[in-house]
Amino acid sequence: MAHALQNGSRPWLAHVFSGGFRPFFLFGALQAALMIALWVPWFLGLLHVPTALSPIAWHQHELLFGYVPAIIAGFLLTAVPNWTGRKPLRGLPLGLLFSLWLAGRLAISCSEHIGLTTAVVIAGAFLPVLAVLILRELVAARNQRNYKVVAVLGLLFAAQMVFHYEFNRFGRIELADRIAIATIVLLISLIGGRIIPAFTGNWLQQNNPGRMPRPFAGFDQAVMALSIAALVAWPVTVRVESLAPLAGLLMVVAGIAQFIRQCRWAPERTLAEPLLTILHVAFVFVPLGFVLTGLALLLDDGGLRTAGVHAWTSGAIGTMTLAVMARATRGHAGQSLHAPASNVLVIFIPIVAAALARLAAAIVPDYTLVLLPLAGVLWITAFLGFAVLYGPMLLRKRIG
Template identity: 55%
Template sequence: MTTTHLIRQKNPPAILSLGFRPFFLLGSIYAAVLIALWVPWFLGLISVPSAFPPTAWHAHELLFGFVPAIVAGFLLTAVPNWTGRAPVRGLSLGALVLLWLTGRIALALSAHLDPLLTAALCVSFPLALAAVIGREIVAAKNWRNLKIVGALIGLAGADALFHYEVFEFGRLKHAQTLAVAVALLLVMTIAGRIIPFFTTNWLKQNRPGALPQLFGRYDMAAMLLSGAALLGWACLPVLESLTAQARPIVGSAMIAAAAAHFYRQSRWTPLRTFAEPLLAILHVAYVFVGLGFLLSGLGVLNDNFEFASAGLHAWTTGAIGTMIIAVMTRVSRGHSGRKLTAPVSTVVLYATALIATCARIGAALHPELTSILLPVSGAAWILAFGGFAALYGPMLMKQRL
């Protein structure tokens, strides 16, 4: 038995016993704090000592701060089940948490730091996470999940590009769309496995009848189509310089991907799950994957900024944000020994997350209402993720029942 394995066997504090505990807690707190800062900053009411302008800081910290924290919590909890190996815990887990925190502090104070140092501190976390997850997968020869490592490396690359574009050009060109595409592919991959699996288990116990179709050839075809559409979307400015047909081709591919995801979801029998909100919210969140493709596709076809922005926020606030709170509540309840059912307080979290999503999409489609809908969306987002930290924080810091 190796020294590392022996260290892992020791009993660390509850908060460092599994990856979901520190990362879900800190990630949810950070999600609430960054929106609480960004909305008044965006409206010109406060200033922040960051070298990034408010819109770029907001995008960066959602895509490279908040999202990787939750992804880390999920993967560090799920990978031991995939591989049969001991989980990363204790000092090793604490080091990853510290690395994530360092990146957040560096970006917040980046006006006083060297740009290269800021970039290095931010990019180091997804690379370290990829190395840890990759080590576990390779050691267990769990080759089919190596694509997760590739996605993490892609996220790190998008983060590096983000820093380069901000400091070289003063604005974003490709990094934000690339990061959204990678994050969305992660959501589609993970959700495509856990939603039908969780739905099947619940239906067998509670609603005998038709069961979801598990991951198969159709899902693979939908993922390939989506990947191609997202690649075209992320590279649209380059493609437009090469051919006048770029917009019709990419826009049509995105609308086709929307149809593919709506049909994909219909194969998971979503309407049979609404008696249990803990399960139903996963299906509701996935609706925004298809909706984002549809709105973004219309935006590309018509060169329409409102539709493009609405599609982007359907993906980020809806598909990613709502899916995150759905997964966090389920994983936290299951791994802390609670019943896999959503109490009223948790349903309120889901409602506020959906309000945040709908208000943000509405603000994109109706810019004249931004001063009303943006604060509504921000307040609802803060209630959703701040509420998660308040409700679930105590169970994350205590041993499993």
């Protein structure tokens, strides 16, 4: 690979590593599909993955510390050059970073053979390396306002280390997944709260003048402060159970506030453009996750607890990342920022339906054997659909 990138003997390979979004979006989507294609039958006892982790722990790890970091990497490696005015990471350095991510996926999945400690060292290297690369660019450009994204990467890495400590010590994960999910939900709330109203406002000005989204202001700051308090309290309840009622109340209030915040972005006025609508649909899962998780804490209800987690993971994370990946890929490929019917039918509807089916499986466990495979098939359809429809754009030069 290095020889090909240096000498240009394989133009398609050089194109793939010409921008961070290309390899990480494409192979992140393929990993997300493969992960569920293996996990659902493994969970149902139909096959075995040669990992030292349990089925649920492997599923948690590969979503939170495999798929999500890949999409964050693709987003940041594309956005940071715009923030700093510096050249993007490309060619051999990008190829090596991608290889490190891929090595982590293989190591965790084959840890039964190579040992979990070795696998953790390999898989745990990606986030620190990515953080150093991003921080180097921000420091060089004196772009202090975006240092917070490096802090997010640091929190994810810390959660990953806690994950392996918990698994080795207790054989189950209680704290690490909450820290990781809370960090990712916070990131979606921050970035989504800026790009969704901005994209909506730009489109409405050109296509449907009238009520415009409210810009980020004091109300949004208050909602974010409340959400941060709730997201910090949630993991703490693992060790301090007496805080559950307070954390639950904070969660419910934060969820209501996040929903009100989203209503200020004029979501109902975007129905004519699916590429915008899907962003709003994805964000709805954020307040839904807050409310369900809050009710689970207040009522000590396991079904609601699982539903809240999957509102954030299957719903907010799955749908938002696909929506952002589709929009970013179309923009960088020189395509119009319009989602054709194929996107709606093959990507957007399946990912939303997958999230709803997964929520239903948590709330109505008697139908798990039907709803869980259904959610898996829909999830796989959405991510493979992205790979098929957007793979050609990611593998070739920008057109237009």
